[in-house]
Amino acid sequence: MKIKILTAITLAAGGFVALAQTNQPADDWKPAPSNQPGQQYPQVNSEGRVRARIRAPQAQIVQLDISGVKFPMTRDTNGFWIGDSTPQDQGNHYYGLAVDGAEVPDPSGSFIWGSGAWRSDVEIPASDQDFYALKNVPHGQVREVHYFGKTSNADRRCFVYTPPDYDKHPGKRFPVLYLLHGYNENETGWSHQGRAGLIMDNLIAEGKVTPFIIVMENSAAPVGPGLAPRGAPPAGTPPRGGGRGLFDFSSFEHALIEDVIPFIDANFRTIADQQHRALAGLSMGGMQTRSISLKHLDTFSYIGIFSGGSIATNEVADMKAFKKKVKLVFVSYGSRELDPASRRGGRGPNSGDPKANVAALKAAGINCVFYVSPDTAHEWQSWRRSLHEFAPLLFKNH
Amino acid sequence: MKIKILTAITLAAGGFVALAQTNQPADDWKPAPSNQPGQQYPQVNSEGRVRARIRAPQAQIVQLDISGVKFPMTRDTNGFWIGDSTPQDQGNHYYGLAVDGAEVPDPSGSFIWGSGAWRSDVEIPASDQDFYALKNVPHGQVREVHYFGKTSNADRRCFVYTPPDYDKHPGKRFPVLYLLHGYNENETGWSHQGRAGLIMDNLIAEGKVTPFIIVMENSAAPVGPGLAPRGAPPAGTPPRGGGRGLFDFSSFEHALIEDVIPFIDANFRTIADQQHRALAGLSMGGMQTRSISLKHLDTFSYIGIFSGGSIATNEVADMKAFKKKVKLVFVSYGSRELDPASRRGGRGPNSGDPKANVAALKAAGINCVFYVSPDTAHEWQSWRRSLHEFAPLLFKNH
Numbered sequence: 001m002k003i004k005i006l007t008a009i010t011l012a013a014g015g016f017v018a019l020a021q022t023n024q025p026a027d028d029w030k031p032a033p034s035n036q037p038g039q040q041y042p043q044v045n046s047e048g049r050v051r052a053r054i055r056a057p058q059a060q061i062v063q064l065d066i067s068g069v070k071f072p073m074t075r076d077t078n079g080f081w082i083g084d085s086t087p088q089d090q091g092n093h094y095y096g097l098a099v100d101g102a103e104v105p106d107p108s109g110s111f112i113w114g115s116g117a118w119r120s121d122v123e124i125p126a127s128d129q130d131f132y133a134l135k136n137v138p139h140g141q142v143r144e145v146h147y148f149g150k151t152s153n154a155d156r157r158c159f160v161y162t163p164p165d166y167d168k169h170p171g172k173r174f175p176v177l178y179l180l181h182g183y184n185e186n187e188t189g190w191s192h193q194g195r196a197g198l199i200m201d202n203l204i205a206e207g208k209v210t211p212f213i214i215v216m217e218n219s220a221a222p223v224g225p226g227l228a229p230r231g232a233p234p235a236g237t238p239p240r241g242g243g244r245g246l247f248d249f250s251s252f253e254h255a256l257i258e259d260v261i262p263f264i265d266a267n268f269r270t271i272a273d274q275q276h277r278a279l280a281g282l283s284m285g286g287m288q289t290r291s292i293s294l295k296h297l298d299t300f301s302y303i304g305i306f307s308g309g310s311i312a313t314n315e316v317a318d319m320k321a322f323k324k325k326v327k328l329v330f331v332s333y334g335s336r337e338l339d340p341a342s343r344r345g346g347r348g349p350n351s352g353d354p355k356a357n358v359a360a361l362k363a364a365g366i367n368c369v370f371y372v373s374p375d376t377a378h379e380w381q382s383w384r385r386s387l388h389e390f391a392p393l394l395f396k397n398h
Numbered sequence: 399m400k401i402k403i404l405t406a407i408t409l410a411a412g413g414f415v416a417l418a419q420t421n422q423p424a425d426d427w428k429p430a431p432s433n434q435p436g437q438q439y440p441q442v443n444s445e446g447r448v449r450a451r452i453r454a455p456q457a458q459i460v461q462l463d464i465s466g467v468k469f470p471m472t473r474d475t476n477g478f479w480i481g482d483s484t485p486q487d488q489g490n491h492y493y494g495l496a497v498d499g500a501e502v503p504d505p506s507g508s509f510i511w512g513s514g515a516w517r518s519d520v521e522i523p524a525s526d527q528d529f530y531a532l533k534n535v536p537h538g539q540v541r542e543v544h545y546f547g548k549t550s551n552a553d554r555r556c557f558v559y560t561p562p563d564y565d566k567h568p569g570k571r572f573p574v575l576y577l578l579h580g581y582n583e584n585e586t587g588w589s590h591q592g593r594a595g596l597i598m599d600n601l602i603a604e605g606k607v608t609p610f611i612i613v614m615e616n617s618a619a620p621v622g623p624g625l626a627p628r629g630a631p632p633a634g635t636p637p638r639g640g641g642r643g644l645f646d647f648s649s650f651e652h653a654l655i656e657d658v659i660p661f662i663d664a665n666f667r668t669i670a671d672q673q674h675r676a677l678a679g680l681s682m683g684g685m686q687t688r689s690i691s692l693k694h695l696d697t698f699s700y701i702g703i704f705s706g707g708s709i710a711t712n713e714v715a716d717m718k719a720f721k722k723k724v725k726l727v728f729v730s731y732g733s734r735e736l737d738p739a740s741r742r743g744g745r746g747p748n749s750g751d752p753k754a755n756v757a758a759l760k761a762a763g764i765n766c767v768f769y770v771s772p773d774t775a776h777e778w779q780s781w782r783r784s785l786h787e788f789a790p791l792l793f794k795n796h
Contacts, residue, residue: 036515056500058458079499097502101477102454104495104502111509111516117434118509134553139544141558144595146537155532160539167665170568197542267565 025049025084032109034092034123039108042095048087048124052106055080056099063098066122067115070098089336090126091381092193094119112193116184121193126381130202131388132195137205138164142197145267149259152251156259157218158187160268161197163204163211173269175212175276175395177302178256179387180219180285183247187218190387193380199388210395212278213268217260219252219281219288249288257296274325278394280304282383297325302394304330306386307337307378310354313364323365330390331358332371334382369393423447423482430507432490432521437506440493446485446522450504453478454497461496464520465513468496487734488524489779490591492517510591514582519591524779528600529786530593535603536562540595543665547657550649554657555616556585558666559595561602561609571667573610573674573793575700576654577785578617578683581645585616588785591778597786608793610676611666615658617650617679617686647686655694672723676792678702680781695723700792702728704784705735705776708752711762721763728788729756730769732780767791 029043029051041053052064057079063070064083073083094114097106105111109120140163149156163174179196181189190196196214203209265272279300281289286308293303294315303311303326310331316322331354338355358370371389373382427441427449439451450462455477461468462481471481492512495504503509507518538561547554561572577594579587588594594612601607663670677698679687684706691701692713701709701724708729714720729752736753756768769787771780 054500054502056498058498059500060456060458060498062500096505097500099497099500099502100454100456100458102452102457102460102495102497102502104452104497104500104505105509107494107502107515117505134544136546136553141541141543143539143541144589145539146532146599148534155534167667191542201544269565 180281182283278302578679580681676700
């Protein structure tokens with residue numbers, strides 16, 4: 001049923017065009033788990049549809065807007081407007097309302113930073129949501145950390161996940177994963193909508209990972225001359241080919257190597273060497289990971305690229321050194337990103353076919369993993385799953 | 399000038415009624431420091447007015463709403479609506495927009511939890527804002543902590559501020575302040591709009607306080623039979639007199655004493671005794687502080703009540719024991735709360751006149767401080783200042 005509905009959705013350049021649904025929506029609506037406490041709307045049903053509701057007694061046109069696709073809402077006699085979306089993928093989605101042309105957040109939903117703004121957030125329950133659920137297990141901490149970065153000459157902020165036993169064993173030191181967000185996102189994304197802390201808590205409780213620290217910094221990059229801020233692509237979408245729209249990652253590269261890592265090593269109990277340092281990121285953060293790790297093989301030994309390209313063998317200057325230094329190259333995508341009909345491919349420039357690149361690296365003797373998130377696109381559910389698959393592979397045998 | 403304008407504002411039951419201003423607003427508008435990155439609106443001017451702007455091309459009526467007071471906005475030829483408020487107090491204010499009757503957040507402002515919802519937030523620059531500014535000083539951390547509370551039988555969340563040298567000296571232990579929010583607020587308030595972490599960082603950098611841990615928990619209390627949730631008073635407003643509308647603090651009292659404090663003492667390097675434990679709160683949190691500390695004199699030695707009542711001598715069962723155990727009773731209000739013409743008094747039931755109560759406790763030999771925040775009401779600027787005055791008085795000579 002779910003699959004049938006999903007195949008009825010055609011992907012078109014610039015967004016989804018939903019075909020008319022002949023079926024009535026399944027009548028099993030429940031308040032979304034992301035709602036503000038006590039709020040009954042938005043609701044979601046078992047098909048992944050979103051039903052929004054707002055009181056707007058004098059309004060003429062009200063619409064639900066999910067990632068730029070608008071769904072009509074209709075007015076009842078009490079001045080409330082209500083309307084449903086087509087089925088959405090499982091997991092987190094940014095959305096908003098349009099009230100007589102004003103694009104505003106939904107006062108009932110919660111808020112997350114995504115696509116360059118604080119936006120309303122609706123969570124579609126997922127079949128595998130247990131891995132990022134809040135459970136009665138020992139929890140790590142997510143720490144908000146301010147510091148001054150000399151290289152960037154700025155007050156910087158990051159969020160640092162420390163595992164549950166970090167404070168219990170003051171003599172113990174931990175490996176570190178530097179985990180980067182996407183374009184138009186910020187340092188809050190991985191712990192808020194990405195659920196990085198809860199994913200780690202649950203993996204640690206199950207004994208599936210070597211506990212490590214996660215550093216979530218702001219890796220916002222200035223855009224290149226071919227990609228003006230106005231009219232920039234939606235959240236997390238990397239720029240595309242042909243020499244235009246390239247991001248310049250050099251300033252963040254300097255900040256990461258010269259400000260962030262030294263600060264973290266000085267202020268957290270890290271194992272401050274290459275073998276115990278990983279770099280990963282989603283979308284633009286995956287492109288940054290690829291670009292920076294290839295230049296700094298003495299700094300990172302684990303590389304994770306989520307929906308952000310891959311590494312071709314011809315990009316590796318010295319395969320022998322690469323093989324010796326790099327313990328893992330992990331490449332992942334949402335399954336819909338790999339669909340040839342989709343324009344939301346999310347592959348970085350020059351990266352080629354990610355599956356073929358992974359196979360070629362494997363053939364060259366590199367430890368590589370290619371992961372595809374089922375039935376998801378260029379969105380957080382792909383990246384939550386990617387972290388969940390990636391984390392258990394890190395820092396083994398050290 | 400500022401004073402003249404402010405005295406032209408008459409306080410009426412249920413809200414402000416702004417008298418017509420003959421003067422034109424001062425033309426020195428600047429984007430509010432609380433705006434989302436890059437957003438030019440809302441703006442504020444030197445009189446503390448707020449100027450909001452939103453694109454709503456099909457709308458008929460758009461208004462700016464600050465704490466329930468609506469200000470008209472007018473439409474320009476491009477479909478943008480713009481409008482100014484009357485002068486507001488310095489500091490933080492919750493606000494929203496009404497678009498054809500839909501009460502929505504402003505997509506340009508940032509969001510904070512206040513008055514029972516995520517709301518837009520505008521920051522009016524204050525003459526004394528330096529004490530809560532982000533500066534290049536050593537910073538503590540604000541840690542998001544999840545744990546299971548057996549007494550409350552619930553997953554609990556708190557934010558814990560640890561001072562800058564907490565991780566530098568793993569053998570050192572610290573005193574703790576338990577700092578409570580107001581009615582319809584939550585555990586995020588003190589570190590977000592309250593700026594508790596930055597206030598402490600700056601005080602510590604100036605050598606003005608004994609560094610201590612701050613625990614910010616959710617002290618939401620069920621409302622009593624006389625005060626239904628619908629129609630409840632605005633954010634932070636305590637219920638009023640006469641046996642109706644009383645909060646029941648017993649469930650939070652049990653949670654604090656049996657869940658929160660034992661968890662903190664087991665998981666942070668606290669000095670786990672009465673002499674090194676303080677309890678303070680704002681509005682309802684001040685009432686909780688008063689109620690719980692009087693019952694648990696063996697648990698807390700410092701008491702801070704911000705806009706939430708005071709302690710009368712006849713409420714102290716054993717003044718000799720109280721004098722021995724309690725090192726400080728700190729009571730504070732915004733100056734406008736003490737204005738007899740104001741209905742926003744914010745004094746808890748049975749507390750009487752706070753200044754007289756403080757004087758009586760002083761006469762009984764108790765170390766008491768009464769602080770009045772200049773030109774502020776029942777609002778965060780009063781409470782930021784209260785914390786800033788209170789913190790240096792804690793844990794001296796221990």
